[in-house]
Amino acid sequence: MKQPRNILLVDDEEEFLETTSLRLRRRSFEVRTATRWSEAMPEVEAGWPHVVVLDVMLPDVDGMECLRRIKDLRRHLPVVMLTGHASLQASLWGLEHGASDYCLKPIELDELIEKIIIAYQDAGGSS
Amino acid sequence: MFKYLAKLFSPRARLGPEALQSAFREHYRNFRALLTANNNALELMSAAEEMLHSGKPFGMAFVGGDLTALTVNVYKMVRSLIALSDGRYKELEDRFKVIADRIEMIRSRQPEVSGSAFILTMDEIDCRAVDQVGAKMANLGEMRNRLGLRVPEGFAVTVTAARHFMEASHISDEINRRLQTLDVEDLKALYKVSADIENLIRNAPLPADLDRLIREHADALARGASGPATVSLRSSAWGEDSRPGSFAGQYRTRLGVAIADIPETYKDIVAGKYRSQAIVYRQQRGYRHQDVLMCVGCLVMVDAVTSGVCFSRPPDDPRSPWVVIHAAPGLGNHIVDGSSAYDLLRVSREPPRQVVQVETATGLRDDACLSLEHARELAEVSLRIEEHFGSPQDIEWAVDRNGRLVILQARPSGASAAPGTDRESAAATELPLLSGGAVASRGVAAGEVCKVGSADDVLRFPRNAVLVVETPYPEWAVLINRAVAVVSESGQMATHLATVAREFGVPALFDLPGAMSRLENGQMVTVDATGRRVYEGRIDALLAAAPHRPNLMEGSPIHALLKEALTHITPLHLTEPDSPHFKPASCRSLHDITRFCHEKALAEMLKLGRRYGSRDKSAKQLYVVGMPSQWWVVNLEDGFRDGADLSGHFIRIEDICSEPMRAIWQGMTALPWQGPPPVSLRGFGSIVAQSAMNPQLDPAVRSSMSGRNYFLVSRNYCNLSVRLGYHFALAEASFSELLSESYVNFSFQGGAADERRRRRRVRLLADILGEMGFRVDLKGDSLSARIEKRPVAYLRERLMVLGYLLIHTRQMDMVMHDDARVDQFVAKLHADIRMIRDNMSADSGVDNETTSQHPAG
Structure with a gap:
């Protein structure tokens, strides 16, 4: 099975970005981070990430809109949604609009990695 | 996608083996996704059921997280099945949404606030206003207006006002976000989140209309007072001072507040909802944070000569024939905070109200700070309050310069969670390390000693240790779910910490001078609070007789919420795949949907296998x-x-x-x-x-x-x-x-x-x-x-x-x-x-x- 390598983390919480990217790198992932859509967009456009991990609340564009834009740019790019508060509407909306999975913070690193891998493989593992 | 597949499998389509293979792969991928989601969903369902029956505390973070993840997984199953069946079970999606909406409605139900007034004055308040002003202020108004008792003048800033404040400042989302990710077990994180949230609230501006109203009423109080007035601001939250939870000492009270400082202090009291011990308390007792709305009472300070606490019946002895009074000079929260010496008086409940016992802090009866006449009057009043409210009461009172008795607060005293079996203290052969003191909460427990005197000590406190303190401050309640027992050098059963210990069924022995010096950190001890002794080591004979801890979640708001939500989740109505009722329209629970999806997905795969197999x-x-x-x-x-x-x-x-x-x-x-x-x-x-x-x-x-x-x-x-x-x-x-x-x-x-x-x-x-x-x-x-x-x-x-x-x-x-x-x-x-x-x-x-x-x- 092919493994994803390039992970783009999009989240407005710097602390979360810092610790998560550090720990993902320790597991040999390449990680880039963005705190807002305007930072995430060029990476997605360039086709760098294999999987995007996306927070639902962002300062400039909300996560739902962000998901829509990612899918507009790259329809098959798997997106794992992540959020600090449990909102059912948001999660169902996300799945309907092409998110691979939807998880709640705090999430264990192993679980996140599994979700990333499964999302990637389900999307066909194309990089 | 559906169309694509439909075309692929229509009888007319003539596809080569490769196209078939890839279509099959696509189906197989959906099938696998469905099975994984099915597994996750079943696991989440049983996790919720287990939690409901475990008696363990859980909060909305668990409920929200579990239900959302569960619903998401069931939705994935529905979508996978629809893809797998080339759209045949499309109506299942509608069924799913109906059920998911019901669950979401239960989960996100907001407490309803009745009434639109931001402020109610004391003459407008009685028990009927409890939803507006919380039990503490409602009881006070009731005593003033129905029983004709003297209570401080003042007003209540209602829950409607608090909600207005929170909505106008747009900080609720931020607060919820921080609480959602908080692990209450991590005390360091708890302190930080608590402090952050309190600051968010303190720094938010009061809406101008509310600010103006509070100032107007504050000025009216100042005009009505004889001298330069100061006020006390007290929390009167929903659920506080009532059954089953007292929330004793979990929130905030400010005394001696200048009139001009009232608006700022108001925010401070509202922020007190998120004190660390209050967050832990709610989590342990199964309250949603949003169910606790904060009303604030603003009352003129009583110029007190003597004040204290009065139990119409002592909480550790429901058959007692006495009213028990704790009294100390001056005014303050010293007694409930456990920080001062006090006099103890017992007055018979039956007339004539005889003062049967007086123990003073100095040991001299003549030093008693409360006269016998006042003691009798207080006993009389406490019994009237008990009769009016229908249960034994825990009353805070003061006697002012003019010798008038003023009632500051009354709440149900709450029975001890550990049933007060009047057993003889087991005749342990060992000699106790310490003996005597005051029973604050009955029971027996063993653990290693951990002395606590600072916030740093709190962070180091291990699970299942015996909490040993000099003074039973309410702040130590943050450890109530970790400590197996509490020992304190000072204090008594009227302290807030004792009230909380009784509710949680944690044995507590107070007023034990020398405990801090005689007990060593890490030393294993058995605390027999009922027998008022502390032994070295584990005394199994004593522990065997100890009652179990109470189930604090049963019947709590969060417990009830999860239970209700589960009625739309776990019951399985679709059992027979061959029955005509085995169809989307018959699905009434998420479990039904998972069952339906699983069964039909299997059938689709077989059909596909046969169709596919005949060619390939x-x-x-x-x-x-x-x-x-x-x-x-x-x-x-x-x-x-x-x-x-x-x-x-x-x-x-x-x-x-x-x-x-x-x-x-x-x-x-x-x-x-x-x-x-x-x-x-x-x-x-x-x-x-x-x-x-x-x-x-x-x-x-x-x-x-x-x-x-x-x-x-x-x-x-x-x-x-x-x-x-x-x-x-x-x-x-x-x-x-x-x-x-x-x-x-x-x-x-x-x-x-x-x-x-x-x-x-x-x-x-x-x-x-x-x-x-x-x-x-x-x-x-x-x-x-x-x-x-x-x-x-x-x-x-x-x-x-x-x-x-x-x-x-x-x-x-x-x-x-x-x-x-x-x-x-x-x-x-x-x-x-x-x-x-x-x-x-x-x-x-x-x-x-x-x-x-x-x-x-």
Whole structure:
């Protein structure tokens, strides 16, 4: 099975970005981070990430809109949604609009990695 | 997508094998996604059920997280099934949304606030205003306006005002976000989140209309006062000072506040909702944070000569004939904070109200700070309050410069959670390390001593230690779920910490001078709070008699919420796939939907397998020992060995490389069935055994099997369904490096036997599977068992045993009427299982066993 390598983390919480990217790198992932859509967009456009991990609340564009834009740019790019508060509407909306999975913070690193891998493989593992 | 697939499979489409293969792959991917989601959903359902019945505390973070994840997984199943069935079950999505909406409505239900007033003055408040002003202020108004008692003048800033403040400042989302990710067990994080949230609230501006109203009422108070007035600001939150939770001392009170500072202090009291001990308290008692709305009472300070606490009945002794009064000079929260010495008076409840006992802080009766007349008046008043509210009361009072008794607060005193058995203190042979003191909360517990005097000490406090303090400040309540007992040098049962300890059933012994110096950190001690002694080491005789801790969650708002939500989740109404009611419209719970999806997905895969198989020959009849068996194998992806001969109708067992299927098969064929003859051979169990000796298969068996006994396989996956007559079994296994995709599921239903025998059989199966580490769920004569997130070798062993059981328990029914034979049979089952497991651990290579037993024909 092919493994994803390039992970783009999009989240407005710097602390979360810092610790998560550090720990993902320790597991040999390449990680880039963005705190807002305007930072995430060029990476997605360039086709760098294999999987995007996306927070639902962002300062400039909300996560739902962000998901829509990612899918507009790259329809098959798997997106794992992540959020600090449990909102059912948001999660169902996300799945309907092409998110691979939807998880709640705090999430264990192993679980996140599994979700990333499964999302990637389900999307066909194309990089 | 649907259209694409529909075209692909329409009879007219003429597609090459490659296009078919890729369409099949797509279906298989959906099928796998559905199964994974099914597993997750079942796991989340049982996690919620377990939590509900565990008695353990849980908060909305758990409930919200579990329900959202569950709903998401069920939704994934629905979408996968729709894709898998080329859109056939589209209406299931509507059913799902109806159920999901109901659950979401329960989960996000907001407390309703009645009334629109931001401020109510004391003359406008009585018990009917409890939703507006909280129990503390409502009780105070009730005593003033209905009982004619003297209470401080003032006003209440209502919950409507608090909500207005929170909404206008737009900080609720931020607060919720921080609480959602907070792990309450992590005290350091708790302190930080608590401080952050409190600051968010303090720094938010008051809406101008509210600010103006508060100032107007504050000025009116100042004008009405004789001298320069100051006020006290007290929390009066929903749920506070009522049953079942007192929230004693969890929130904030500010005394001696200048009139001009009232608006700022108001925010401080509102922020007190998020003090760390209040967050822990709510979490432990099952309150949602949003259910606790904060009203603030603003009351003119009483110029007190003496003040204290009065119990109309002492909480540790519901049969006591006395009113108990604690009194100290001046005014303050000293008594409830546990920080000052006090006088103790007892007054008889029956008239004439005799003061029967006076113990003073100095030991001299003449030093008593409360006159006997006042004591009698206070006792009288406390009994009137008790009668009015209908339960024993815990009353805060003061006597002012003019000798007038003023009631500051009254709340139900709340029985001790540990039932006050009046047992004699066990005659322990050991000498106590300490003895005496005041019983703050009855009970016995043992643990290592941990002395606490600062916030740093709190962070170091280990689980299940004995909390030892100099003064029982309410702040230490943050440790109430970690401490097994509390020992304090000062304080008594009127302190807030004692109230909380009683509610949580944590034994507490107070007023024990020298405790800090006589006890060592890390020393194991047994605290017998009832017998007022502390012993070195664990005294098992004392501990054995101790009552269990109370279930604090039962009946709490969050417990009730989860329970209600689960009524739309766990009940299973769709049980019979053959019934006309087995359809989307009949789904009433998420469980129904998972069941429906699972069943229909399987059917779709088979249909596809047959359709696909007829062209591509992926569905094969299994060929063992030189003859066809009654087993069919559908290759989902990579379950057949490369280079296997697929030209014919059959597949040989050694050409199958599905690991889980091979494990099951090994178990099925490990031992020939030798069960107690004579029995009919028309059974599933006999098939394999029989196939080894008799090529003439029973036609009755064959007809009932038309396509019913099959393995769906890929290299790492196997789904085995067996249906014979009334008997249905399903084994499903997935092996993966990813633990969340590593599992074994097994379900078993029915069987041609009477009800009693069927039940006995599933109970026997349940016992065996339980011993093997399965999580087993028994309902009537149907059984389901699961193992997940285990390494492959572990699962392989379980699968072999399952394979064995599938073959051999069928015969159970035949012997179930004869106890002696049942025992014999069970003994043999166990012996066989032991042998299979031993073989397996001895032979880690595993794979060749089947082929060597059944040489290819």
